[in-house]
Amino acid sequence: MEKADRRSLRHWGLLVGTLAAMLVLVVCLVGEKKYEKTTPKTTLQLRKLLRRDPRTLCQGMNILKIPSSRRNIARPPNPGFNVVTENSGRRIVARTQYRIVTMLKTPRQITLDNGLIQLIVSRPSGDVVGIKYKRSDNLLEPNNLRNNRGYWDVVWNKPGDNIYYVDKLQATRSRVIMATEDQVEISFVKTYNVVSQQLGAPEVPLNVDKRYIMRRGRSGFYAYAIFECLEGWPEVKIDQVRMVYKLQKDKFQYMALSDTRQTFMPRANDRKRGQQLAYPEAVRLTKPSNQALKGQVDDKYQYSMEDKDNKVHGWISTDHSVGFWMITPSDEFRSAGPMKQGLTSHVGPTTLSMFVSTHYAGKRAGIELKKGEAWKKVFGPVFVYLNSAPRSKNTTGTLWNDAKEQMIEEVKRWPYNFTQSKDLPSSDQRGSICGRLIVHDRYMNESLLSKSSAYVGLAAPGEVGSWQTESKGYQFWIQADKLGYFLIKDVRPGNYSLYAWVPGIVGDYKYEADITIKPGSKIKLGNLTYEPPRNGPTLWEIGIPDRSAAEFYVPDPHPTLMNKLYKNNHSDNRFRQYGLWKRYEELYPHHDLIYTIGINDYRYDWFYAHVTRNIGKQKYVGTTWQIRFKLNNVISQGNYTLQLALASATSSEIQVRFNNRSIAPPHFSTGLIGGDNAIARHGIHGLYWFFSINVPSSLLHEGNNIIYLTQSRGGAPFRGVMYDYIRLEGPSIRHADT
Template identity: 55%
Template structure:
């Protein structure tokens, strides 16, 4: 059905058909069948295709909500496809149908069922080419504790029809079939998700690596993704119009679409962060959260036009959904409409006297409201809602349609290290418009820059990313800005540095060519690895022997690692050790960042020499290939000229510019 035909059908109302074991929503454009009372999407009929979902799968394995949870003290996650036990019609009219499939927790099932009441909702509107889904999770005060490792909505499409995946203008391609991933067509690699295609059904894919993590995406960039069927030309798209219900803020990475063909809306997960983003609920802790709605959009073409036009239309529909947020048609009282929310605006400026004596606009800063916590706590927050925006060229920002509640205002500024936190809590009430005025962020700084490596952007993307081993290629990422998404790059380090570790000379080396993107372990043989020590060499014409220099190390990712710092003596006791940090696994999962860490290390002037000096960065933990650190930015600061002009040495600071 082409876009024009859909417009002609828009006069038809939404029909609801309730059967013994199924319920059907039909608006004349798309027909959606759900199991009753489970609330599993078993069929999507559209444009002459009886079912877009995989008909070879069991009905419970087509379109479903799921979660992974742990009972207290248990390290084994329990996977649960959420099946309702009660069904009801919430709204039924020509304009809209909203259905509810609920599962109520029974305390007699303690340890066997996640202690949550779950209400899954599905909405169809008149004239809409698709349908919406959201869910309300609730934990009551009399219930046992648990942890929630992941929750999402999953759609498995027909593998005989959907072969082309798109998630960005420059991240789209034909993907292999699921059969290509199993022996003998596929060869498992270093972990379950990565498979070498040795005899794929489509010969041109031979020799490529398929790995679902190669298609992960930051929350801030993941608004629409899905699949295209070429015959007939039909698209299936998952549109996420807001990130307010996702955990971890704008930089949290999640899966999108991958071989299956599978499309996901991941609301909460530990990917690229580890246990820090697994919410842990105590016995008796009350909690309720709405995940979604997301929009499942279908489109088609009747004329012989390039099927990629379906992707272009999906992006337009995504913009419509974003502009419509928060939706006015959601029936649950737990989802507030725009008039029940509030707005916060202001301007963020930066003051760093070693850069400028004037205030600098926080151009393109990320500014957000998140639950009260410490500086930077938003990136580990995983229970409640967050609301983020980006400041304009002059630092002005507006956070619109935040849910009523108490928040801190947080920010981080590209080009600056550290995190900002506004010094006063902000209470958002229905209809409120809060103007915080001009705010000032004073980034961590003790003295003028002696030297720096990298760009403070919470990513290692500016550093040297090697070409992949020719045996392990994903052709999509050859000559691509995301070249770091290739498999096996961690093994290239030992090939590039066979006889010794990386040495970087300030003033002669180029971090885009000479600083490997990750400080990984070195493989000694098939079973053992060793830690690595990198050197930063630099010369000082004059040294303030009585002063204290400051080494700022911003880490973009860490996986079961330790950062040790030594000065001019590689065998001395470290002047700094981070201890064991990180579980984000970004090296293995092709993510150029994970959680952000910032360390400030005191370097006594008496440890330095006039002339040549070396800072040694050691990562000693070495039980496997994926341990390591990705650096974001490193800076050495000279001592301040006087105590009266020194700035804060904390990892973050905040200020409010009073008129």
């Protein structure tokens, strides 16, 4: 009888143990599935997941106490791990067995597969011809040619030649750099053919090594390219370097750039049937397939973004609940600094990664290599991320939020330590620099100075402000804290200048000496003092010195030329509407802008762009704006100063005259400046220009005065400038601290 009882207890023990093991198994999650909140239904959901994917194994289970207030999510913090937080305040960590990364080589292509996605790259050219994910055989447009789905290209020309070429960088040989169960890296190399160049065949004089990396447990792939020009090769000018992905046009119709810039987009055929406006990129949709878009304007430049904000963007297939995202974890390899604007995604559906472009900056922002000049630069890596979610009323929001979280993770991992190129140094092979930037302006309140956080950066050695057009090297920028302290980490070894500018303060700062970063460097600069341009006390000012014209009056677009993405609630992007420059003639039909100090308000009375005027038959002429002000007295001893800052200029010349509209030559002229074309491309700024103009007291009167600002260059509708800030200073006043 006792033996029978013992057998019964053993049976019950086995049964209880089995049930406990089954309960533990239930909470193991698969891959990168995520549920935003654990509910009583969680067990049932997980059980269904486990049935669908038998790869999930429970290994080394740990039950840990965590604060019950923490949000309950299920998301792998690292490849191969899932985390489930229960309402009881207990966390269960389960190991997920991801499939190994496999590679299949054929004469035409190489296929990489990690069980989550499949990447197909043409051989030997190195173009991405297919991306398989979930139930889709190819997220890229299969009807496009194989070299027109996922590719790199370069726009270049020979200096002095007006003919521009597009080189799709077709590789001639491929090789496997690394192949393990956890990671595969493959290379496709295009080698410059000196003989072909001598025979007259146009080929960009560069060696280019295109790399693709697939890692175990990652829902996406990494891509980068190494560009090199050897000593002795021909001179070349490069205006654009980019990576392009053209997605299936029947699947992807929803585009997301930021929390507030998301919308259903027209199709490519909608643009073809539409009405072209002032330039080919701008089209009014007259017969769109989605009638809600009828009458709207679509222009790829409406979706541009500053590089400092361009971390993640892409497309969503709402029918399949799938997202395709371009994630850029660092700006170091982009051109022209953090404020440089560039294209993102646009109708196609197309997703871009822009590394070099002259958009919003002009030709000066391109790369010009002199004859015989050796040069090398790595562009990337960037991460092409794919995600999915259960269908719901907010599928787009779920996918977008998940893409942002993935972007944050990639930024934290930078610089990557898994790439196999010696040209991509890891964190321990880099250096850092720290210090404090103090602004000293004896005419400004110290409390005002402390409200702005300076942008501080390292870029190639050059003149003050040269970082705006520097593209050959790498740049590293950080925003200092409110007290001016900054720390720039993970800087590549090399020679740099340290630059800075401060929102709310005019001008540019440059540290007096060049800086050499070596592996492991930890440079401490201490306190740095920036004394911005200032000759006397402020008599009056117009605008805010922030390198943008956003604070000025931006009109509503014409009702028939609107993009509803920027209607109403998105006031900070009002300037992205089409045709705003035309509104100037409607607002000032009989005379040009007149602004009276003390009466007018620049937020409502100063037009955002100083543009030309159409006087009939498409003849455009320059315009003259007036600033009217009073001086109770004029100090004859000492000069006045007009500080003039421009946020943008396109083939323009600003002539400044004091109390005499017709005097020739003008009292001051900028000369012909600018080529950023920001007015046409819906940018509220381009390159920054600053002029400190000496004003002899003899040019001013007691009582009423007028400053005439003439944009003298006509001939086209987009010639003009955007002002950043204007300030009139009186003669210098001696202070006790000077």
